[in-house]
Amino acid sequence: MTTNTTARFSGDGVITFQDVAMGPVRAGEVRLRVEVCALCGSDKRLLASGSPVVPGHEIAGVVVDAADSTGTAAGTRAIVYIPVYCGQCGQCRRGQTNRCLDLGELIGWQRDGGFATYVDVPAQCVIPVPDDVPLDVAVLGLDTVGTAAHGLRLALRTQSEPPQSAIVVGCGPLGLGVIAVAQALGIPEIHAYDPNAGRLALALELGAKEASDLESHNQYDIAVEVSGAGQARALAQRVIVPGGAVLALGESNDPYTMPATPRWRRTDCFTVRSFYFPLDEVDGNWEVLRRCGAFLRDKLAHPLTLAELPEAFDTFVAGVHLKPFIVTGAAS
Ligand SMILES: [Zn+2]
Ligand SMILES: [Zn+2]
Incomplete structure (x- = not known):
């Protein structure tokens, strides 16, 4: 049985931690051990309002388990695409997954996200990371570089x-x-x-x-x-x-x-x-990250542990740290 330490936002800036026993991975899903989850300015809204799910939507991790049907191998290094797109509509079929006409949940917003030791995500949201891109650079391929x-x-x-x-x-x-x-x-x-x-x-x-x-x-x-x-x-x-x-x-x-x-x-x-990128731009985004990702990480990122999440938000809100990264494993 896997125990997941999760952060909960109860509103008015209060963060608590809960240990949850995880059952087997559900059909169509993949379990990641979170290596990096970056704080995003939009998380401040959830910090104030509270959230029914585990927040955190800029996630990089390593696959530890996956439903058989997904064909995802344990050990795969990945970043997590937030929109749980339908894959069927006209936009999705053209690769414009950020424009899905039947968008379900957003990870970290309507379903559990990455301020945790583990996160289960639908297989279509797992973006494998090339071997030469470290996970603490890859995570910038989401909101920071992907959206830009x-x-x-x-x-x-x-x-x-x-x-x-x-x-x-x-x-x-x-x-x-x-x-x-x-x-x-x-x-x-x-x-x-x-x-x-x-x-x-x-x-x-x-x-x-x-x-x-x-x-x-x-x-x-x-x-x-x-x-x-x-x-x-x-x-x-x-x-x-x-x-x-x-x-x-x-x-x-x-x-x-x-x-x-x-x-x-x-x-x-x-x-x-725009608010986010389509999956068909991911390869181009790796190219951009190979040029500027490590430099951006060194300028922006401030690594802290999950237990330090409340302090991370304090320094983030105060503008002391531009982009705190919660690192729960050895980022590699
Ligand atoms: Zn964000
Ligand atoms: Zn769609």
Whole structure:
């Protein structure tokens, strides 16, 4: 019998731990020993509200058991795709699994996630990791680089010529992922803005330049808004060139409003939105991670144990650590 130590969020910032006896792996599922589960900004919402399931959705681990029908071998190193997509609908059949028309649960949101020693996931959510990519780099292939790369790929598809300039507004983990991916995709001029000096400094270390003019119109082919703040959205809308693309990746509880100012009414441009990547981009994402993943990990990640999860959230919420990683085994 396997005992699973799981974190429970009961609301108002309270985290407790529960040991649960695990039964046999269910049909169609795979059991992973969690090696790394990264904290995500969106987890702060669950910390405040509480969660009926085990949170944690940026998971890398090693397969320890699997239902026979899955054909997944024990020992497989993997990251976990969050959307439990149907695999049958028109979008899934085209490989656009993030656009599934019959999306069931999200792992770590509607079913148990990775703030635990083990997690059972549907076999189709197991993404095997190439041997040369360490798990603490591979985990960045989910929200940090996977989402950034997909958003940028969507934005590039709107452009008839390769974009020459981009601004990234908001330099948290996803914003830094966008900078790294924009470089890997060959955008020559990448500027960054963040009101937090420490985050901006990391963006500059990654190779972005500090955006010096936040007021003038018509400056950037791509404006990536990664904070969800109203001012940041307005900034992106202000600096975009006609024909450019505003990429809206930031999330907040504030409504995303179009201001209907003369400037907005008379700007011919694209607004692109995404939240996650399709599985058919995973191979391309490994390529991006081979170039920038270890550097991103070294700049972003702060390893802590599962027992330290409450402290991890304290430092995360306080902005001391940009991306705490809960490591429950020896990441390899
Ligand atoms: Zn996330
Ligand atoms: Zn589907």
